[in-house]
Amino acid sequence: SSGINAEYGEDKERLQRKICEGLARVQTEGWELAVLVNNHGSVGDTSIRMEEVSDIGYLEKYFLLNFISYQVLTSVFSDRFKASKRVCVNISSMAAVKPFQSFGCYCAIKAARMMAYQVIAEESADVRVLNYSPGPMKSPMTDDITANSHSTSIREYFASADWVDADASAAKMLKLVNEDSYQSGVQIDFYDR
Numbered sequence: 001s002s003g004i005n006a007e008y009g010e011d012k013e014r015l016q017r018k019i020c021e022g023l024a025r026v027q028t029e030g031w032e033l034a035v036l037v038n039n040h041g042s043v044g045d046t047s048i049r050m051e052e053v054s055d056i057g058y059l060e061k062y063f064l065l066n067f068i069s070y071q072v073l074t075s076v077f078s079d080r081f082k083a084s085k086r087v088c089v090n091i092s093s094m095a096a097v098k099p100f101q102s103f104g105c106y107c108a109i110k111a112a113r114m115m116a117y118q119v120i121a122e123e124s125a126d127v128r129v130l131n132y133s134p135g136p137m138k139s140p141m142t143d144d145i146t147a148n149s150h151s152t153s154i155r156e157y158f159a160s161a162d163w164v165d166a167d168a169s170a171a172k173m174l175k176l177v178n179e180d181s182y183q184s185g186v187q188i189d190f191y192d193r
Contacts, residue, residue, distance in 0.1 A: 012064060019073050023080050034081035035177060038074060038113075039091035041066040043106050043141050046149040050104025059105070066109040071116060078120075078127060085128070087177055090117045092131040092187055101151035114187060121185025128184050132173045135164030135190035164190055 028034075044062055053059065074088055095103050096110035114131045121129040136142070138161075146158040169190050176182055 012068075015064065015069050016072060019069060019076055023073075023076050026080070028080050028083070031081060031084040033087065034077070034084040035087045035089065036074065036077045037089045037091065037173075038070060040070060040073070041109065043103065043145060045105075046102035046145050046151075046154070049101075049150060053104060062105055063109070066105075067112050067116075070113055074116075074120070078124075086126070087128040087130065088117060088120065089173065089177065090114060090129075090131045092133045094133060094189070096131070096133070096187065100154065102145065102149040102154045118185040125184075128177075128180065130173075130176060130182060131185070131187035132176065133187060133189040134166075134169040134173065136161050137166050137169065138163040 042062070042065060044066075045058070078086055078088070090113050092114050093106075093110045094100075095107045096114040099107055117129045117131055120127055142158050142161070142163075146155055149155045149158070172190055176188060182188060
């Protein structure tokens with residue numbers, strides 16, 4: 001297990017170096033199975049409507065953190081563990097398939113990440129790919145949404161949501177990975193099956 005910490009707004013070269021150096025620290029020989037659970041990113045500024053997002057600098061930083069670095073991490077992982085059976089899990093969301101007020105950039109990123117992993121599944125039969133939507137969980141991100149969303153209905157939903165237990169959701173994801181019976185590239189939600 002290895003963690004790679006990145007900050008919103010970090011420059012491209014430093015971020016690339018962190019990803020490569022972070023995975024270089026991981027011993028790759030002798031692994032029968034290597035699993036990447038890719039869950040990094042940020043919800044972004046939920047106080048503005050999608051039609052108001054016009055700051056190129058904001059978008060560049062947001063897409064660098066939430067998609068570009070995500071894809072680079074996946075690619076470097078896949079290359080480092082090419083001698084092992086590889087499983088790439090994208091921690092997805094209903095936001096990948098359904099629009100939500102306040103989440104314009106987040107929805108776009110989640111859809112792009114899901115599609116990128118579906119393309120990997122199509123192109124690379126030797127890599128198992130799962131898009132797993134863990135269900136709504138209480139977190140600092142949901143607290144931020146409750147406090148800052150421009151949408152009253154979103155704030156109300158997050159203020160009274162029926163949260164999924166993180167351990168139960170993680171157990172379901174691990175069961176899916178271990179059983180290995182899903183179609184590679186598919187999106188499975190915590191509430192499915």
